[in-house]
Amino acid sequence: MPERKKGLMIVVSGPAGSGKDTVLAELQGDERFRRSVSATTRAPRPGEVDGRDYHFITRETFEQWIADGEMLEYTEYCGNYYGTPKKAAEAVMESGTNLILKIEVEGAANVERLYPEAVTIMLLPPTAAVLEARLRGRGTESEEVIRTRLARAREEVAHVKDYDYVVYNHDGRAAEAAEMIRRIVEVEGHSTARNPHIAEAYFA
């Protein structure tokens, strides 16, 4: 029974309110999945360890890595860069573990271009009404802010067709969405497209 050796790259995206963090937290502790260590230009906080919490690198190095195509995706936030170094990502997959990447919708296209074999999943609230309710949150934001968020979410959902799968994350049922991600990965492992030499290996 031939088995794939390398781990898969699993890209999980979704609009704000889709619950990406909650769902991915459910996969923590599952040895079949691992996040890669991100790189950042911000200073380490007390207790943070280089290479475990982040790869702490200089702005110069970060920009060099971008220029060299060494960053799978990155973003700038509050004056600091955050990103996924290709090498860290590949180290996880080479070890045979599936790599989970949480990526904004706008960054996912770049990853898909670099790794067309990635399994891409868009996480969505079960309905547009639930999405809106989550974005409204505790009602402390102005109607204008809400409208901007909704418009952005709508644009992001329009990209769902660029993903391989859609997974719905119902209120309070993040564990189910995480289980669906596990099943997608399990089933992809049985696809003949990902295992082109089954017959040869079978009779080897």
Add this chain to the structure above:
Amino acid sequence: MPERKKGLMIVVSGPAGSGKDTVLAELQGDERFRRSVSATTRAPRPGEVDGRDYHFITRETFEQWIADGEMLEYTEYCGNYYGTPKKAAEAVMESGTNLILKIEVEGAANVERLYPEAVTIMLLPPTAAVLEARLRGRGTESEEVIRTRLARAREEVAHVKDYDYVVYNHDGRAAEAAEMIRRIVEVEGHSTARNPHIAEAYFA
């Protein structure tokens, strides 16, 4: 949360010894899956009901249906025809139930041509050694018969790349293989390729 309405066509093939019948028996009673009623030219046996056990039709009708492209696949065995009428198959899918078709490897290509959207699964013993052990069975066959069976199985396994998925059926673990088929169908239901209007439906 938009859901597909029509059932999927699930084609299950595999060489002799792969355990197709045992695995599909595990799906019996699962309301999400149904076999279609086959057509045959043989006479009904006592207790068999037309339209439930088989569609009992004349040789003339059967050959007309073949000529009209109304047979998804068929075979002749002991002087009688057996086959899957397109209409019976489509009735199951239209009802929203997934249709399970057990088809010989040589017939699967025809179904794939007629229904490229079918989910095609090749069932295999976990290893070639297990395949051989199963084909040898209780050791009552001549070596020549065994060799012929093995050669045929080898040819059939070579077609695995024409299927979407491979599922291994370990000795005594048919329930696991059936569960894998369930998961494949569940995951396919989440693929964006099979649900091209997710975004439109979401904001409708």
